[in-house]
Amino acid sequence: xxxxxxxxxxxxxxxxxxxxxxxxxxxxxxxxxxxxxxxxxxxxxxxxxxxxxxxxxxxxxxxxxxxxxxxxxxxxxxxxxxxxxxxxxxxxxxxxxxxxxxxxxxxxxxxxxxxxxxxxxxxxxxxxxxxxxxxxxxxxxxxxxxxxxxxxxxxxxxxxxxxxxxxxxxxxxxxxxxxxxxxxxxxxxxxxxxxxxxxxxxxxxxxxxxxxxxxxxxxxxxxxxxxxxxxxxxxxxxxxxxxxxxxxxxxxxxxxxxxxxxxxxxxxxxxxxxxxxxxxxxxxxxxxxxxxxxxxxxxxxxxxxxxxxxxxxxxxxxxxxxxxxxxxxxxxxxxxxxxxxxxxxxxxxxxxxxxxxxxxxxxxxxxxxxxxxxxxxx
Amino acid sequence: xxxxxxxxxxxxxxxxxxxxxxxxxxxxxxxxxxxxxxxxxxxxxxxxxxxxxxxxxxxxxxxxxxxxxxxxxxxxxxxxxxxxxxxxxxxxxxxxxxxxxxxxxxxxxxxxxxxxxxxxxxxxxxxxxxxxxxxxxxxxxxxxxxxxxxxxxxxxxxxxxxxxxxxxxxxxxxxxxxxxxxxxxxxxxxxxxxxxxxxxxxxxxxxxxxxxxxxxxxxxxxxxxxxxxxxxxxxxxxxxxxxxxxxxxx
Numbered sequence: 001x002x003x004x005x006x007x008x009x010x011x012x013x014x015x016x017x018x019x020x021x022x023x024x025x026x027x028x029x030x031x032x033x034x035x036x037x038x039x040x041x042x043x044x045x046x047x048x049x050x051x052x053x054x055x056x057x058x059x060x061x062x063x064x065x066x067x068x069x070x071x072x073x074x075x076x077x078x079x080x081x082x083x084x085x086x087x088x089x090x091x092x093x094x095x096x097x098x099x100x101x102x103x104x105x106x107x108x109x110x111x112x113x114x115x116x117x118x119x120x121x122x123x124x125x126x127x128x129x130x131x132x133x134x135x136x137x138x139x140x141x142x143x144x145x146x147x148x149x150x151x152x153x154x155x156x157x158x159x160x161x162x163x164x165x166x167x168x169x170x171x172x173x174x175x176x177x178x179x180x181x182x183x184x185x186x187x188x189x190x191x192x193x194x195x196x197x198x199x200x201x202x203x204x205x206x207x208x209x210x211x212x213x214x215x216x217x218x219x220x221x222x223x224x225x226x227x228x229x230x231x232x233x234x235x236x237x238x239x240x241x242x243x244x245x246x247x248x249x250x251x252x253x254x255x256x257x258x259x260x261x262x263x264x265x266x267x268x269x270x271x272x273x274x275x276x277x278x279x280x281x282x283x284x285x286x287x288x289x290x291x292x293x294x295x296x297x298x299x300x301x302x303x304x305x306x307x308x309x310x311x312x313x314x315x316x317x318x319x320x321x322x323x324x325x326x327x328x329x330x331x332x333x334x335x336x337x338x339x340x341x342x343x344x345x346x347x348x349x350x351x352x353x354x355x356x357x358x359x360x361x362x363x364x365x366x367x368x369x370x371x372x373x374x375x376x377x378x
Numbered sequence: 379x380x381x382x383x384x385x386x387x388x389x390x391x392x393x394x395x396x397x398x399x400x401x402x403x404x405x406x407x408x409x410x411x412x413x414x415x416x417x418x419x420x421x422x423x424x425x426x427x428x429x430x431x432x433x434x435x436x437x438x439x440x441x442x443x444x445x446x447x448x449x450x451x452x453x454x455x456x457x458x459x460x461x462x463x464x465x466x467x468x469x470x471x472x473x474x475x476x477x478x479x480x481x482x483x484x485x486x487x488x489x490x491x492x493x494x495x496x497x498x499x500x501x502x503x504x505x506x507x508x509x510x511x512x513x514x515x516x517x518x519x520x521x522x523x524x525x526x527x528x529x530x531x532x533x534x535x536x537x538x539x540x541x542x543x544x545x546x547x548x549x550x551x552x553x554x555x556x557x558x559x560x561x562x563x564x565x566x567x568x569x570x571x572x573x574x575x576x577x578x579x580x581x582x583x584x585x586x587x588x589x590x591x592x593x594x595x596x597x598x599x600x601x602x603x604x605x606x607x608x609x610x611x612x613x614x615x616x617x618x619x620x621x622x623x624x625x626x627x628x
Contacts, residue, residue, distance in 0.1 A: 004447075004448065004451050004573070005569055005570060005572075005573055007448070008451060008452060008455050008564055008569040008572070009566055009569055011412075011452070011564070012563045012564050012565070012566070012569065015563055016563055044565065045563055045565045045566060046565050046566025046567050046569075047566065050566065054567060054570070059565075059566035059567050059569075059570060060567070060570050061566055061569075061570065065566075
């Protein structure tokens with residue numbers, strides 16, 4: 001059961017996905033970008049600042065609404081859902097929690113309204129989930145900070161106006177020596193070295209960044225010096241719920257295409273849906289996907305209730321992303337040869353959904369975290 | 379100026395309805411329901427009039443079971459100011475709807491009633507006309523453009539021959555056609571605000587209206603399945619067939 005607000009938000013998201021995203025997703029994949037105007041409209045409707053309170057330009061919705069909306073948007077276009085996901089959590093969530101009044105005014109308000117796009121730069125070529133291994137350095141020079149280093153796999157790195165950059169400020173202090181900085185992407189020294197070519201999600205830019213002596217004032221420090229690691233971890237639940245929701249949404253879209261096809265396509269004198277092998281494949285996909293959907297909404301409800309949600313979020317992300325790839329593969333199988341062609345959307349959706357098992361912590365990292373939480377209760 | 383917008387909860391336009399096996403009606407248990415698309419266009423037009431400063435208040439009204447509140451919440455989320463539900467489980471036919479709306483008009487005193495030209499479930503296309511008749515107000519139906527000025531509404535209507543423009547003195551009833559506007563998406567901030575907007579619930583009894591159906595449905599059946607077409611070799615053959623077999627050309 002969902003509330004009136006959640007239902008209305010879902011309806012808006014579904015209508016937007018059906019009318020403004022799905023018909024164009026294949027073209028955007030080829031072009032390698034989601035048109036800026038579409039992102040602006042997404043922002044005007046409130047989808048890029050969903051859980052940010054109205055006083056900071058957001059919609060003030062809860063995480064269940066967020067998960068439902070992200071499912072619907074991902075059903076329209078996976079790449080758009082990635083941009084939306086990163087913007088809401090981590091970027092907005094971090095600013096809301098750790099930003100000063102002035103930082104929120106300058107960055108959070110335009111981000112939440114979708115007037116600008118935000119990026120989150122933690123990962124480096126040799127350090128992903130192992131964030132304590134960061135090499136990017138921020139050195140204090142007088143009242144300025146100077147950042148040197150490189151970042152890898154940064155979503156929206158080339159379209160963002162703001163990039164939250166994590167850098168080592170005290171090399172001897174390990175995890176406690178990391179700080180977070182709000183870096184305007186027009187700062188001298190912020191450089192997009194490469195927009196990566198990927199298997200899927202091609203309309204969402206994934207960038208390698210160089211930070212060549214980026215100079216910032218004290219106002220760029222997010223939270224306290226040395227608080228970076230905690231800040232990076234703080235939006236993990238919402239980030240993982242986001243990816244779980246994206247997975248579910250993309251797989252639901254693929255399943256719907258498969259179902260439509262199976263009802264129309266005839267073989268041996270009847271629709272292939274009336275052949276048990278096809279019907280059972282789709283039934284299994286539906287059941288598994290519904291379980292993933294409920295696990296995702298459960299994690300969102302825990303977060304809304306202020307309960308510990310990390311384990312649920314990790315489980316949702318693990319189960320939803322693994323299930324989604326299987327469901328998308330089953331959708332391709334249902335369409336047979338046509339599933340392998342670009343004439344139908346299922347091949348693209350399968351490409352797009354594959355990364356959900358990788359970004360925001362791989363499936364193995366989720367398992368590690370779930371196991372640790374289990375162990376902690378013994 | 380206050381605008382009253384009647385909105386109907388109907389089966390969503392994407393749903394393919396099926397006739398029940400016993401022919402007693404349509405099987406609409408558990409199907410998705412939405413606001414009648416023509417009423418959505420009427421709601422959009424009313425909200426735009428308010429945004430232009432032509433109107434000061436937009437009141438949405440729906441008639442039927444309590445779940446019609448969902449439809450009203452949609453209208454509020456789009457931008458209507460408040461809502462009224464006349465709650466009843468009686469099946470409502472166009473004349474009963476027109477009588478109930480007349481009672482709501484007496485209560486709310488709107489200057490304009492704007493509504494869909496028809497609902498996509500029973501496609502009656504009667505309510506606006508009946509309401510205007512009962513109120514003794516002028517009516518302009520199938521509007522594709524509306525301008526309000528100096529106590530008059532100038533309405534462009536889509537008719538078979540093309541476009542017709544009529545002027546009606548307010549208060550009036552206007553029914554809207556598909557091409558009047560493109561309804562907006564309800565934005566998330568407006569959805570959140572809609573929660574706090576007032577929604578009054580009334581009953582037909584309280585309005586002194588007897589909504590009992592006057593028409594009886596005898597039977598529902600599926601339309602005949604379309605037969606497969608044929609391929610012809612040339613235009614000449616097509617013209618020949620249209621003349622001599624189909625009899626549609628002379």
